[in-house]
Amino acid sequence: MKVTQKLTNNVVQELVGEDALEAVAYLFDKQNVSEFIIAEDLDIEIHQMRNILYRCYEHNILTFNRKKDKKKGWYICYWNFNKDHIPHLVGKIRTAKLAKMQERLKKEQSTHFFMCDNTCTRMDFERAVEYEFRCPECSEIMNQQDNARTIEFLTQRVDELKKAEVPF
Numbered sequence: 778m779k780v781t782q783k784l785t786n787n788v789v790q791e792l793v794g795e796d797a798l799e800a801v802a803y804l805f806d807k808q809n810v811s812e813f814i815i816a817e818d819l820d821i822e823i824h825q826m827r828n829i830l831y832r833c834y835e836h837n838i839l840t841f842n843r844k845k846d847k848k849k850g851w852y853i854c855y856w857n858f859n860k861d862h863i864p865h866l867v868g869k870i871r872t873a874k875l876a877k878m879q880e881r882l883k884k885e886q887s888t889h890f891f892m893c894d895n896t897c898t899r900m901d902f903e904r905a906v907e908y909e910f911r912c913p914e915c916s917e918i919m920n921q922q923d924n925a926r927t928i929e930f931l932t933q934r935v936d937e938l939k940k941a942e943v944p945f
């Protein structure tokens with residue numbers, strides 16, 4: 778698997794969030810950059826910068842070395858992009874997405890869903906009974922929904938994810 782900037786962005790977006798994209802992109806082809814330099818270059822306040830960097834570290838996307846600053850006497854973290862770990866994270870995301878999709882498919886296949894003609898809500902049989910088959914939004918009668926197309930769509934997605942190396 779080739780670890781590109783785009784693939785990395787997808788992983789960061791999925792696991793850490795939008796606000797970490799810039800920092801990881803910045804470190805993509807750099808080594809041992811002081812957190813103060815990163816914060817300065819990205820024009821982000823140092824505490825906020827550290828928060829973002831540590832959140833990436835929790836997923837092993839970034840790593841750091843702490844070194845004592847000889848002049849000032851305090852410790853500074855120097856950050857690296859952990860490129861080799863990205864394929865592992867891609868695999869983890871793929872597995873999680875596949876499991877979720879399979880779960881949804883199973884639910885669709887094993888449940889009768891009920892809906893009114895105005896498509897306000899969609900609920901399973903048990904809940905529909907509670908509402909006496911009246912839509913809680915518009916009070917129209919709710920009928921069993923034909924979910925064959927949903928099942929078809931989810932089956933396709935499951936097959937795609939099984940074949941795909943990258944789940945984005």
Ligand SMILES: [Zn+2]
Pocket residue numbers: 893894895896897898912913914915916917
């Ligand atoms: Zn309704």
